[in-house]
Amino acid sequence: MPALSEVEVGTELPAREFNLQRMNLVQYAGASGDFNPIHWNERIATAVGLPNVIAHGMLTMATTGRVVTDWAGDPGRVVSYGVRFSAPVVVPDDDKGATLTVAGVVEEKNDDGTVVVGLTATVDGQKVLMGAKAVVRLG
């Protein structure tokens, strides 16, 4: 875990890339209990006006959050975590899937030993999350 004294506003978290393929969506459906067919059935996804099967927003949120929990070391130090989903993560049925690029920066350092981390998550340069923030207790 980073020492609170070594973290300042502007401290950057190590950026990461994560690949999401259909297999990941199926596995996430099973683990989370969210079997909405738009996350695994191309026929239904396109019938309801989506470009293709899309990732669960919660899978995007969970994957993005790994940048914070890996940095903190102890995931139990996350006090809050919230996101808005601004664009779907389209996951075509090919060998490439979608690549999520995640970056984080410390935006606030509070007297109570918590820091606020702002997160950006993009696919092909497009932001798929807005206002993504995690509060982490370091002290």
Next chain:
Amino acid sequence: MPLNRAFIGRSATSKEPFEVTRNDIRRFANAIGDGNPAYHDPEAAKALGHRDLVAPPTFLISATLGEGGGGFIGDPELGLNYAMVVHGEERFDFHRPVYAGDVLTSTTTIADIRDAGRNELMTLVTEVSSNGEKVATATNTIVSRGTAAPKEA
């Protein structure tokens, strides 16, 4: 078909508690590709000061969907077509982490249903506790695409 606005303010508590097992946590962590030892190895979690395996921050979604979410989403009276639903916002505020061994009870309230252009947004707030101890609040806004009532010109 617009959602039934009579549901605004309704509240329901999960009938069956959600028992969090070590394997539930490992299965969820594996599904998000996360090998953090605190999710997999009870000794590693204890070394960090935790009583047992820690659940990933977003694990609570599995306890706040479906019946754990008050059963509203599947209620035909609400009129929600799940295939038209995408996720709008999600937020978790923790009093403490979720641990293996927790027995979670959820009380979900439909805080709001409102139009946003041609879509409707529904916000559900779920208070999660384990054996009477507050654990977290989950705030979930879903988007029902294209179901807003037509506007008068």
